Amino acid sequence: MGKVIQLFETTKFNATTGWQGLFAGKKPTVRFSRFFSVDSAKAIKATKYNWLNGINYMAPADFASTYAPKMGFNGKLGNVCSHASNGCKKICLGSESGQAGIRKEGELNATMRSRINKVIAFFHHHQEYMLEMVYHIAKLIATATAKGMQACVRLNGASDIAYEKIKIPAFGNKTVFEIFPDTQFVDYTKKIARLGKEPANLSLTFSLSEENASDAKQALLLGYNVAVIFADFLPETYTIDGHTVPVINGDEHDLRHLDPRRAGGFVVGLLPKGHKAKKDETGFVVRDHYNVPALAVA
Ligand code: SF4
Numbered sequence: 001m002g003k004v005i006q007l008f009e010t011t012k013f014n015a016t017t018g019w020q021g022l023f024a025g026k027k028p029t030v031r032f033s034r035f036f037s038v039d040s041a042k043a044i045k046a047t048k049y050n051w052l053n054g055i056n057y058m059a060p061a062d063f064a065s066t067y068a069p070k071m072g073f074n075g076k077l078g079n080v081c082s083h084a085s086n087g088c089k090k091i092c093l094g095s096e097s098g099q100a101g102i103r104k105e106g107e108l109n110a111t112m113r114s115r116i117n118k119v120i121a122f123f124h125h126h127q128e129y130m131l132e133m134v135y136h137i138a139k140l141i142a143t144a145t146a147k148g149m150q151a152c153v154r155l156n157g158a159s160d161i162a163y164e165k166i167k168i169p170a171f172g173n174k175t176v177f178e179i180f181p182d183t184q185f186v187d188y189t190k191k192i193a194r195l196g197k198e199p200a201n202l203s204l205t206f207s208l209s210e211e212n213a214s215d216a217k218q219a220l221l222l223g224y225n226v227a228v229i230f231a232d233f234l235p236e237t238y239t240i241d242g243h244t245v246p247v248i249n250g251d252e253h254d255l256r257h258l259d260p261r262r263a264g265g266f267v268v269g270l271l272p273k274g275h276k277a278k279k280d281e282t283g284f285v286v287r288d289h290y291n292v293p294a295l296a297v298a
Helices: 018-022 041-047 063-071 086-091 110-124 126-146 213-221
Strands: 051-055 150-154 184-189 202-207 226-229 237-240 243-249 267-270
Touching: 018 126, 041 051, 051 126, 063 110, 110 126, 126 150, 202 213, 213 226, 213 237, 213 243, 226 237, 237 267
Parallel strands: 051 150, 150 184, 184 202, 202 226, 226 267, 243 267
Antiparallel strands: 237 243
């Protein structure tokens, strides 16, 4: 192992010093002017609760490996959602809804090119990518503070990367969660191994697919909530692998750290977004809840 050279001090950062305090005035390489989306349909809902919700969208799963050659990049790229199912990949909001979904089948648009470029940066300019992430988080916190709001950061808008394991040498091998200990982070994950080891400022919600009911039940039994996408309406209760729990409405906002918790967990009910999700027949969008009364949604 080479010697770790620490370049920056996290103690120099606060919302007033902004990124300049954190980086001693030396701006890191910035490839993405809009690293965090704060104006997606999901993010906008948070403002009502006085949170500025910044969501980092990458091209999901192995999308970048398939499409990067169309952009002239032929290097090796990993899968940013190693536990994605066939169903969730087909309708993932990271490639199929909002701006990302406005393109012909098999083609790219500017949004997807940018999301693929993030995956390329993550794998091929890894520490630069992590420093850029730190820079944008610092900016998000400063913006939120200036507006009298709090920042809520979702690093995996359409990926499932265990950022809690990624150390940043320039910050003394701290993770982003350690660099910003007072900032709230949220994530959805399909990796059961991430549960129970996360830092205190990262709120994790497990995500059900058509392939992981046993892990989802385990997550519930550990007291975590599990996100489920329901066709047509949210039911009052839902049963996963024989374990029945109450459902809460997850579409009010994406501030999953504000959701209630209980031993045995809650299901966080979501309705499908985008036309592909509404027509899903893979089993990812569940349709076995029609015999349960609908949840009263305000
Ligand atoms: S795991 Fe999540 S982010 Fe990844 S492809 Fe599936 S739905 Fe999309």
